[in-house]
Amino acid sequence: MKLEETVKKIRSVDPSSGRRAWEHWDSLCKPLRGFGKLEEMVVQLAAIQGTENPCCRKRAIVIMGADNGVVREGVSQTGSEVTAQVLENMGQGISSVCVMSRILNADVVPVNIGMNVDGVHEKIRNRAVRHGTGDIAIEPAMSREECIRAIEEGIRITEELREQGYDLIITGEMGIGNTTTSSACAAVLFHRQPEEVTGRGAGLSSQGLGKKIQVIRQAIEVNQPDPEDPIDIMAKVGGLDIAGMTGCFLGAAACRMPVWIDGFISGISACFAARLEPLAKEYMVATHCSAEPGGKMALDDLGLEPLLYAGMHLGEATGAAAMLPLLDQALNVYYGLPSFASGKVEAYQHLK
Template identity: 40%
Template sequence: MNTADWKNKLAQVQPRNEEAAQQASRHVNQLTKPLGSLGRLESLAVELAAMTGEPFPAVTPPGVLVFAADHGVAAEGVSAYPQEVTAQMVANFAHGGAAINVFSRQIGALLHVVDVGVAVDVDAPGVWTKKVRPGTASFLRERAMTREEAEQCVQIGFESAEAIIDEGAKLLIVGEMGIGNTTASSALLAALTGAEPDELVGRGTGVSDEKWQKKKAVVKEALSFHQPDAGDPLDALSKVGGLEIGSMAGAILCAASRRVPVLLDGFISTVAALLAVRLCPVSAEYLLGGHRSQEPGHAFALQTLGKEPLVDLGLRLGEGSGAAVAFPIVEAATRMLREMATFDEAGVSSE
């Protein structure tokens, strides 16, 4: 695998198509409703037109990619669950029993689970095995991964997104599974932005007060130890990131290169998006905020990206679940464009 492939394709990421946006905007203003009366659905429809380059964009079927990997930092006592849960949940995904399976079925999504670094081999039907290594090292004590492995993760994410887009996905949702990944995401977000860990580190899967303080201390100590370079996203990823986080960033970059909108999920997904944007700034134009989770760092990450989430339901599960729940709003915006009558078509007076 040539890990430079994704870099060569970043030139394909182009700015939004403003002509398509203007066409969509004119059409929205001719629909049988008072101007602006459908609020954010109207601006969302115009955004989707600009992203896709189509005045009447389609977002169905959506594609969901769930990247799974383990984290060595879990051994430092930062999570409420043991590391074995990662592999167990991947098997659950494969058998259709997780929240993301339920919500993907609800929205008619294409769904694939990608093992990029689960600590053990997962013998489950349909899982794409693209393991870079069996989990990261504990970044409290050494680099999470090598720089080459970080690039390989991005490449795998890029290729996975290409596959699901070629399968027919019109919009991309990236989810994850990995015990310890809110710790890695907090460290990576702090490394990329310079924000204080105390402002970013949340309770993840619901840790006790004692473990929460431990989690904050681990992130602070790791950042002090590694001194990641905020101007070099791959340096930060390799020192304190996660295998699935790098892969999610690669998938987002691929979607942007194909003019496919990306509906962001929770904290980890949004940190991966920030990583993608630091690697390719124009990719930010293809991101939509799906929901705002309970993780304190998520609101900060969304704000850093300049994205306002569609819903806030107090979720903190991950997997892509929040984005899948928000997807019907995105679909509603496109149906408004494609199916509502104009004043002329309906014979309704506009004055």
């Protein structure tokens, strides 16, 4: 589906189903709201799915793989060749998130949205808009048209997964240099200085961090992205992985599916999606707070509070994947705990 059509298709979640889910929680034999945010997560799932009997049986972890030309500026500890290698490892099921997924009832879906080379493994979905982006320190990352195409590929992948019976999308990425592009986007989106939003990524020295901040400042000065135009920001100082995940957020909302934010980079994509259609936020879950400085800013911008604070900054949707057992336990309690009446316990009352 095209971007414009997708945005028009997004509607608010069903509040009546959410209210009925709350009523069910409050009837269960436990202290009212005792499971805190886990109860909220189930209620949100009910509102999204339009039923007080929500389910989450088939989960897709979508990893957008892309290369970033800014790596040539020396902003990362490793070279761009690592992007393709890790995506190949995902195809073989041996990356960090793949190992986690073995016990999570979740399928990892690696996508080549713009690596320097085509993915070789048969499990990699080759949807490359171009082979890597331009070096944002001296030129735009991509054209506006390419950015929209990448967003639409993310939408299309989400639609395909929905047709295959998936009922949860978890967003993730793999792309050397993408904390640089995400920090550049964050500086523009949140009207902050580069040093306020930029972290060490996969592991930079203090000197390397200083270089990274300098490159981001230069990229913004050279490209002059419009803070009020999310596509302009993505096209000029963003990345294809960011654009692809933006499409996943929009596509999931249009398909009435919950979509989980992983860390900083995924959070920036969520911010772009929310600017393109604010109702998309109703379908998002902030799973954890990234250790990258811009991670918390992205969630604050969305008005979302993360469920986990674990100091994670690995990428690959690993932080979001760590939330799946908590969702499963919340649903187990929602369906398995007896009511106050059947448990022969006097019901708690909401007190003012």
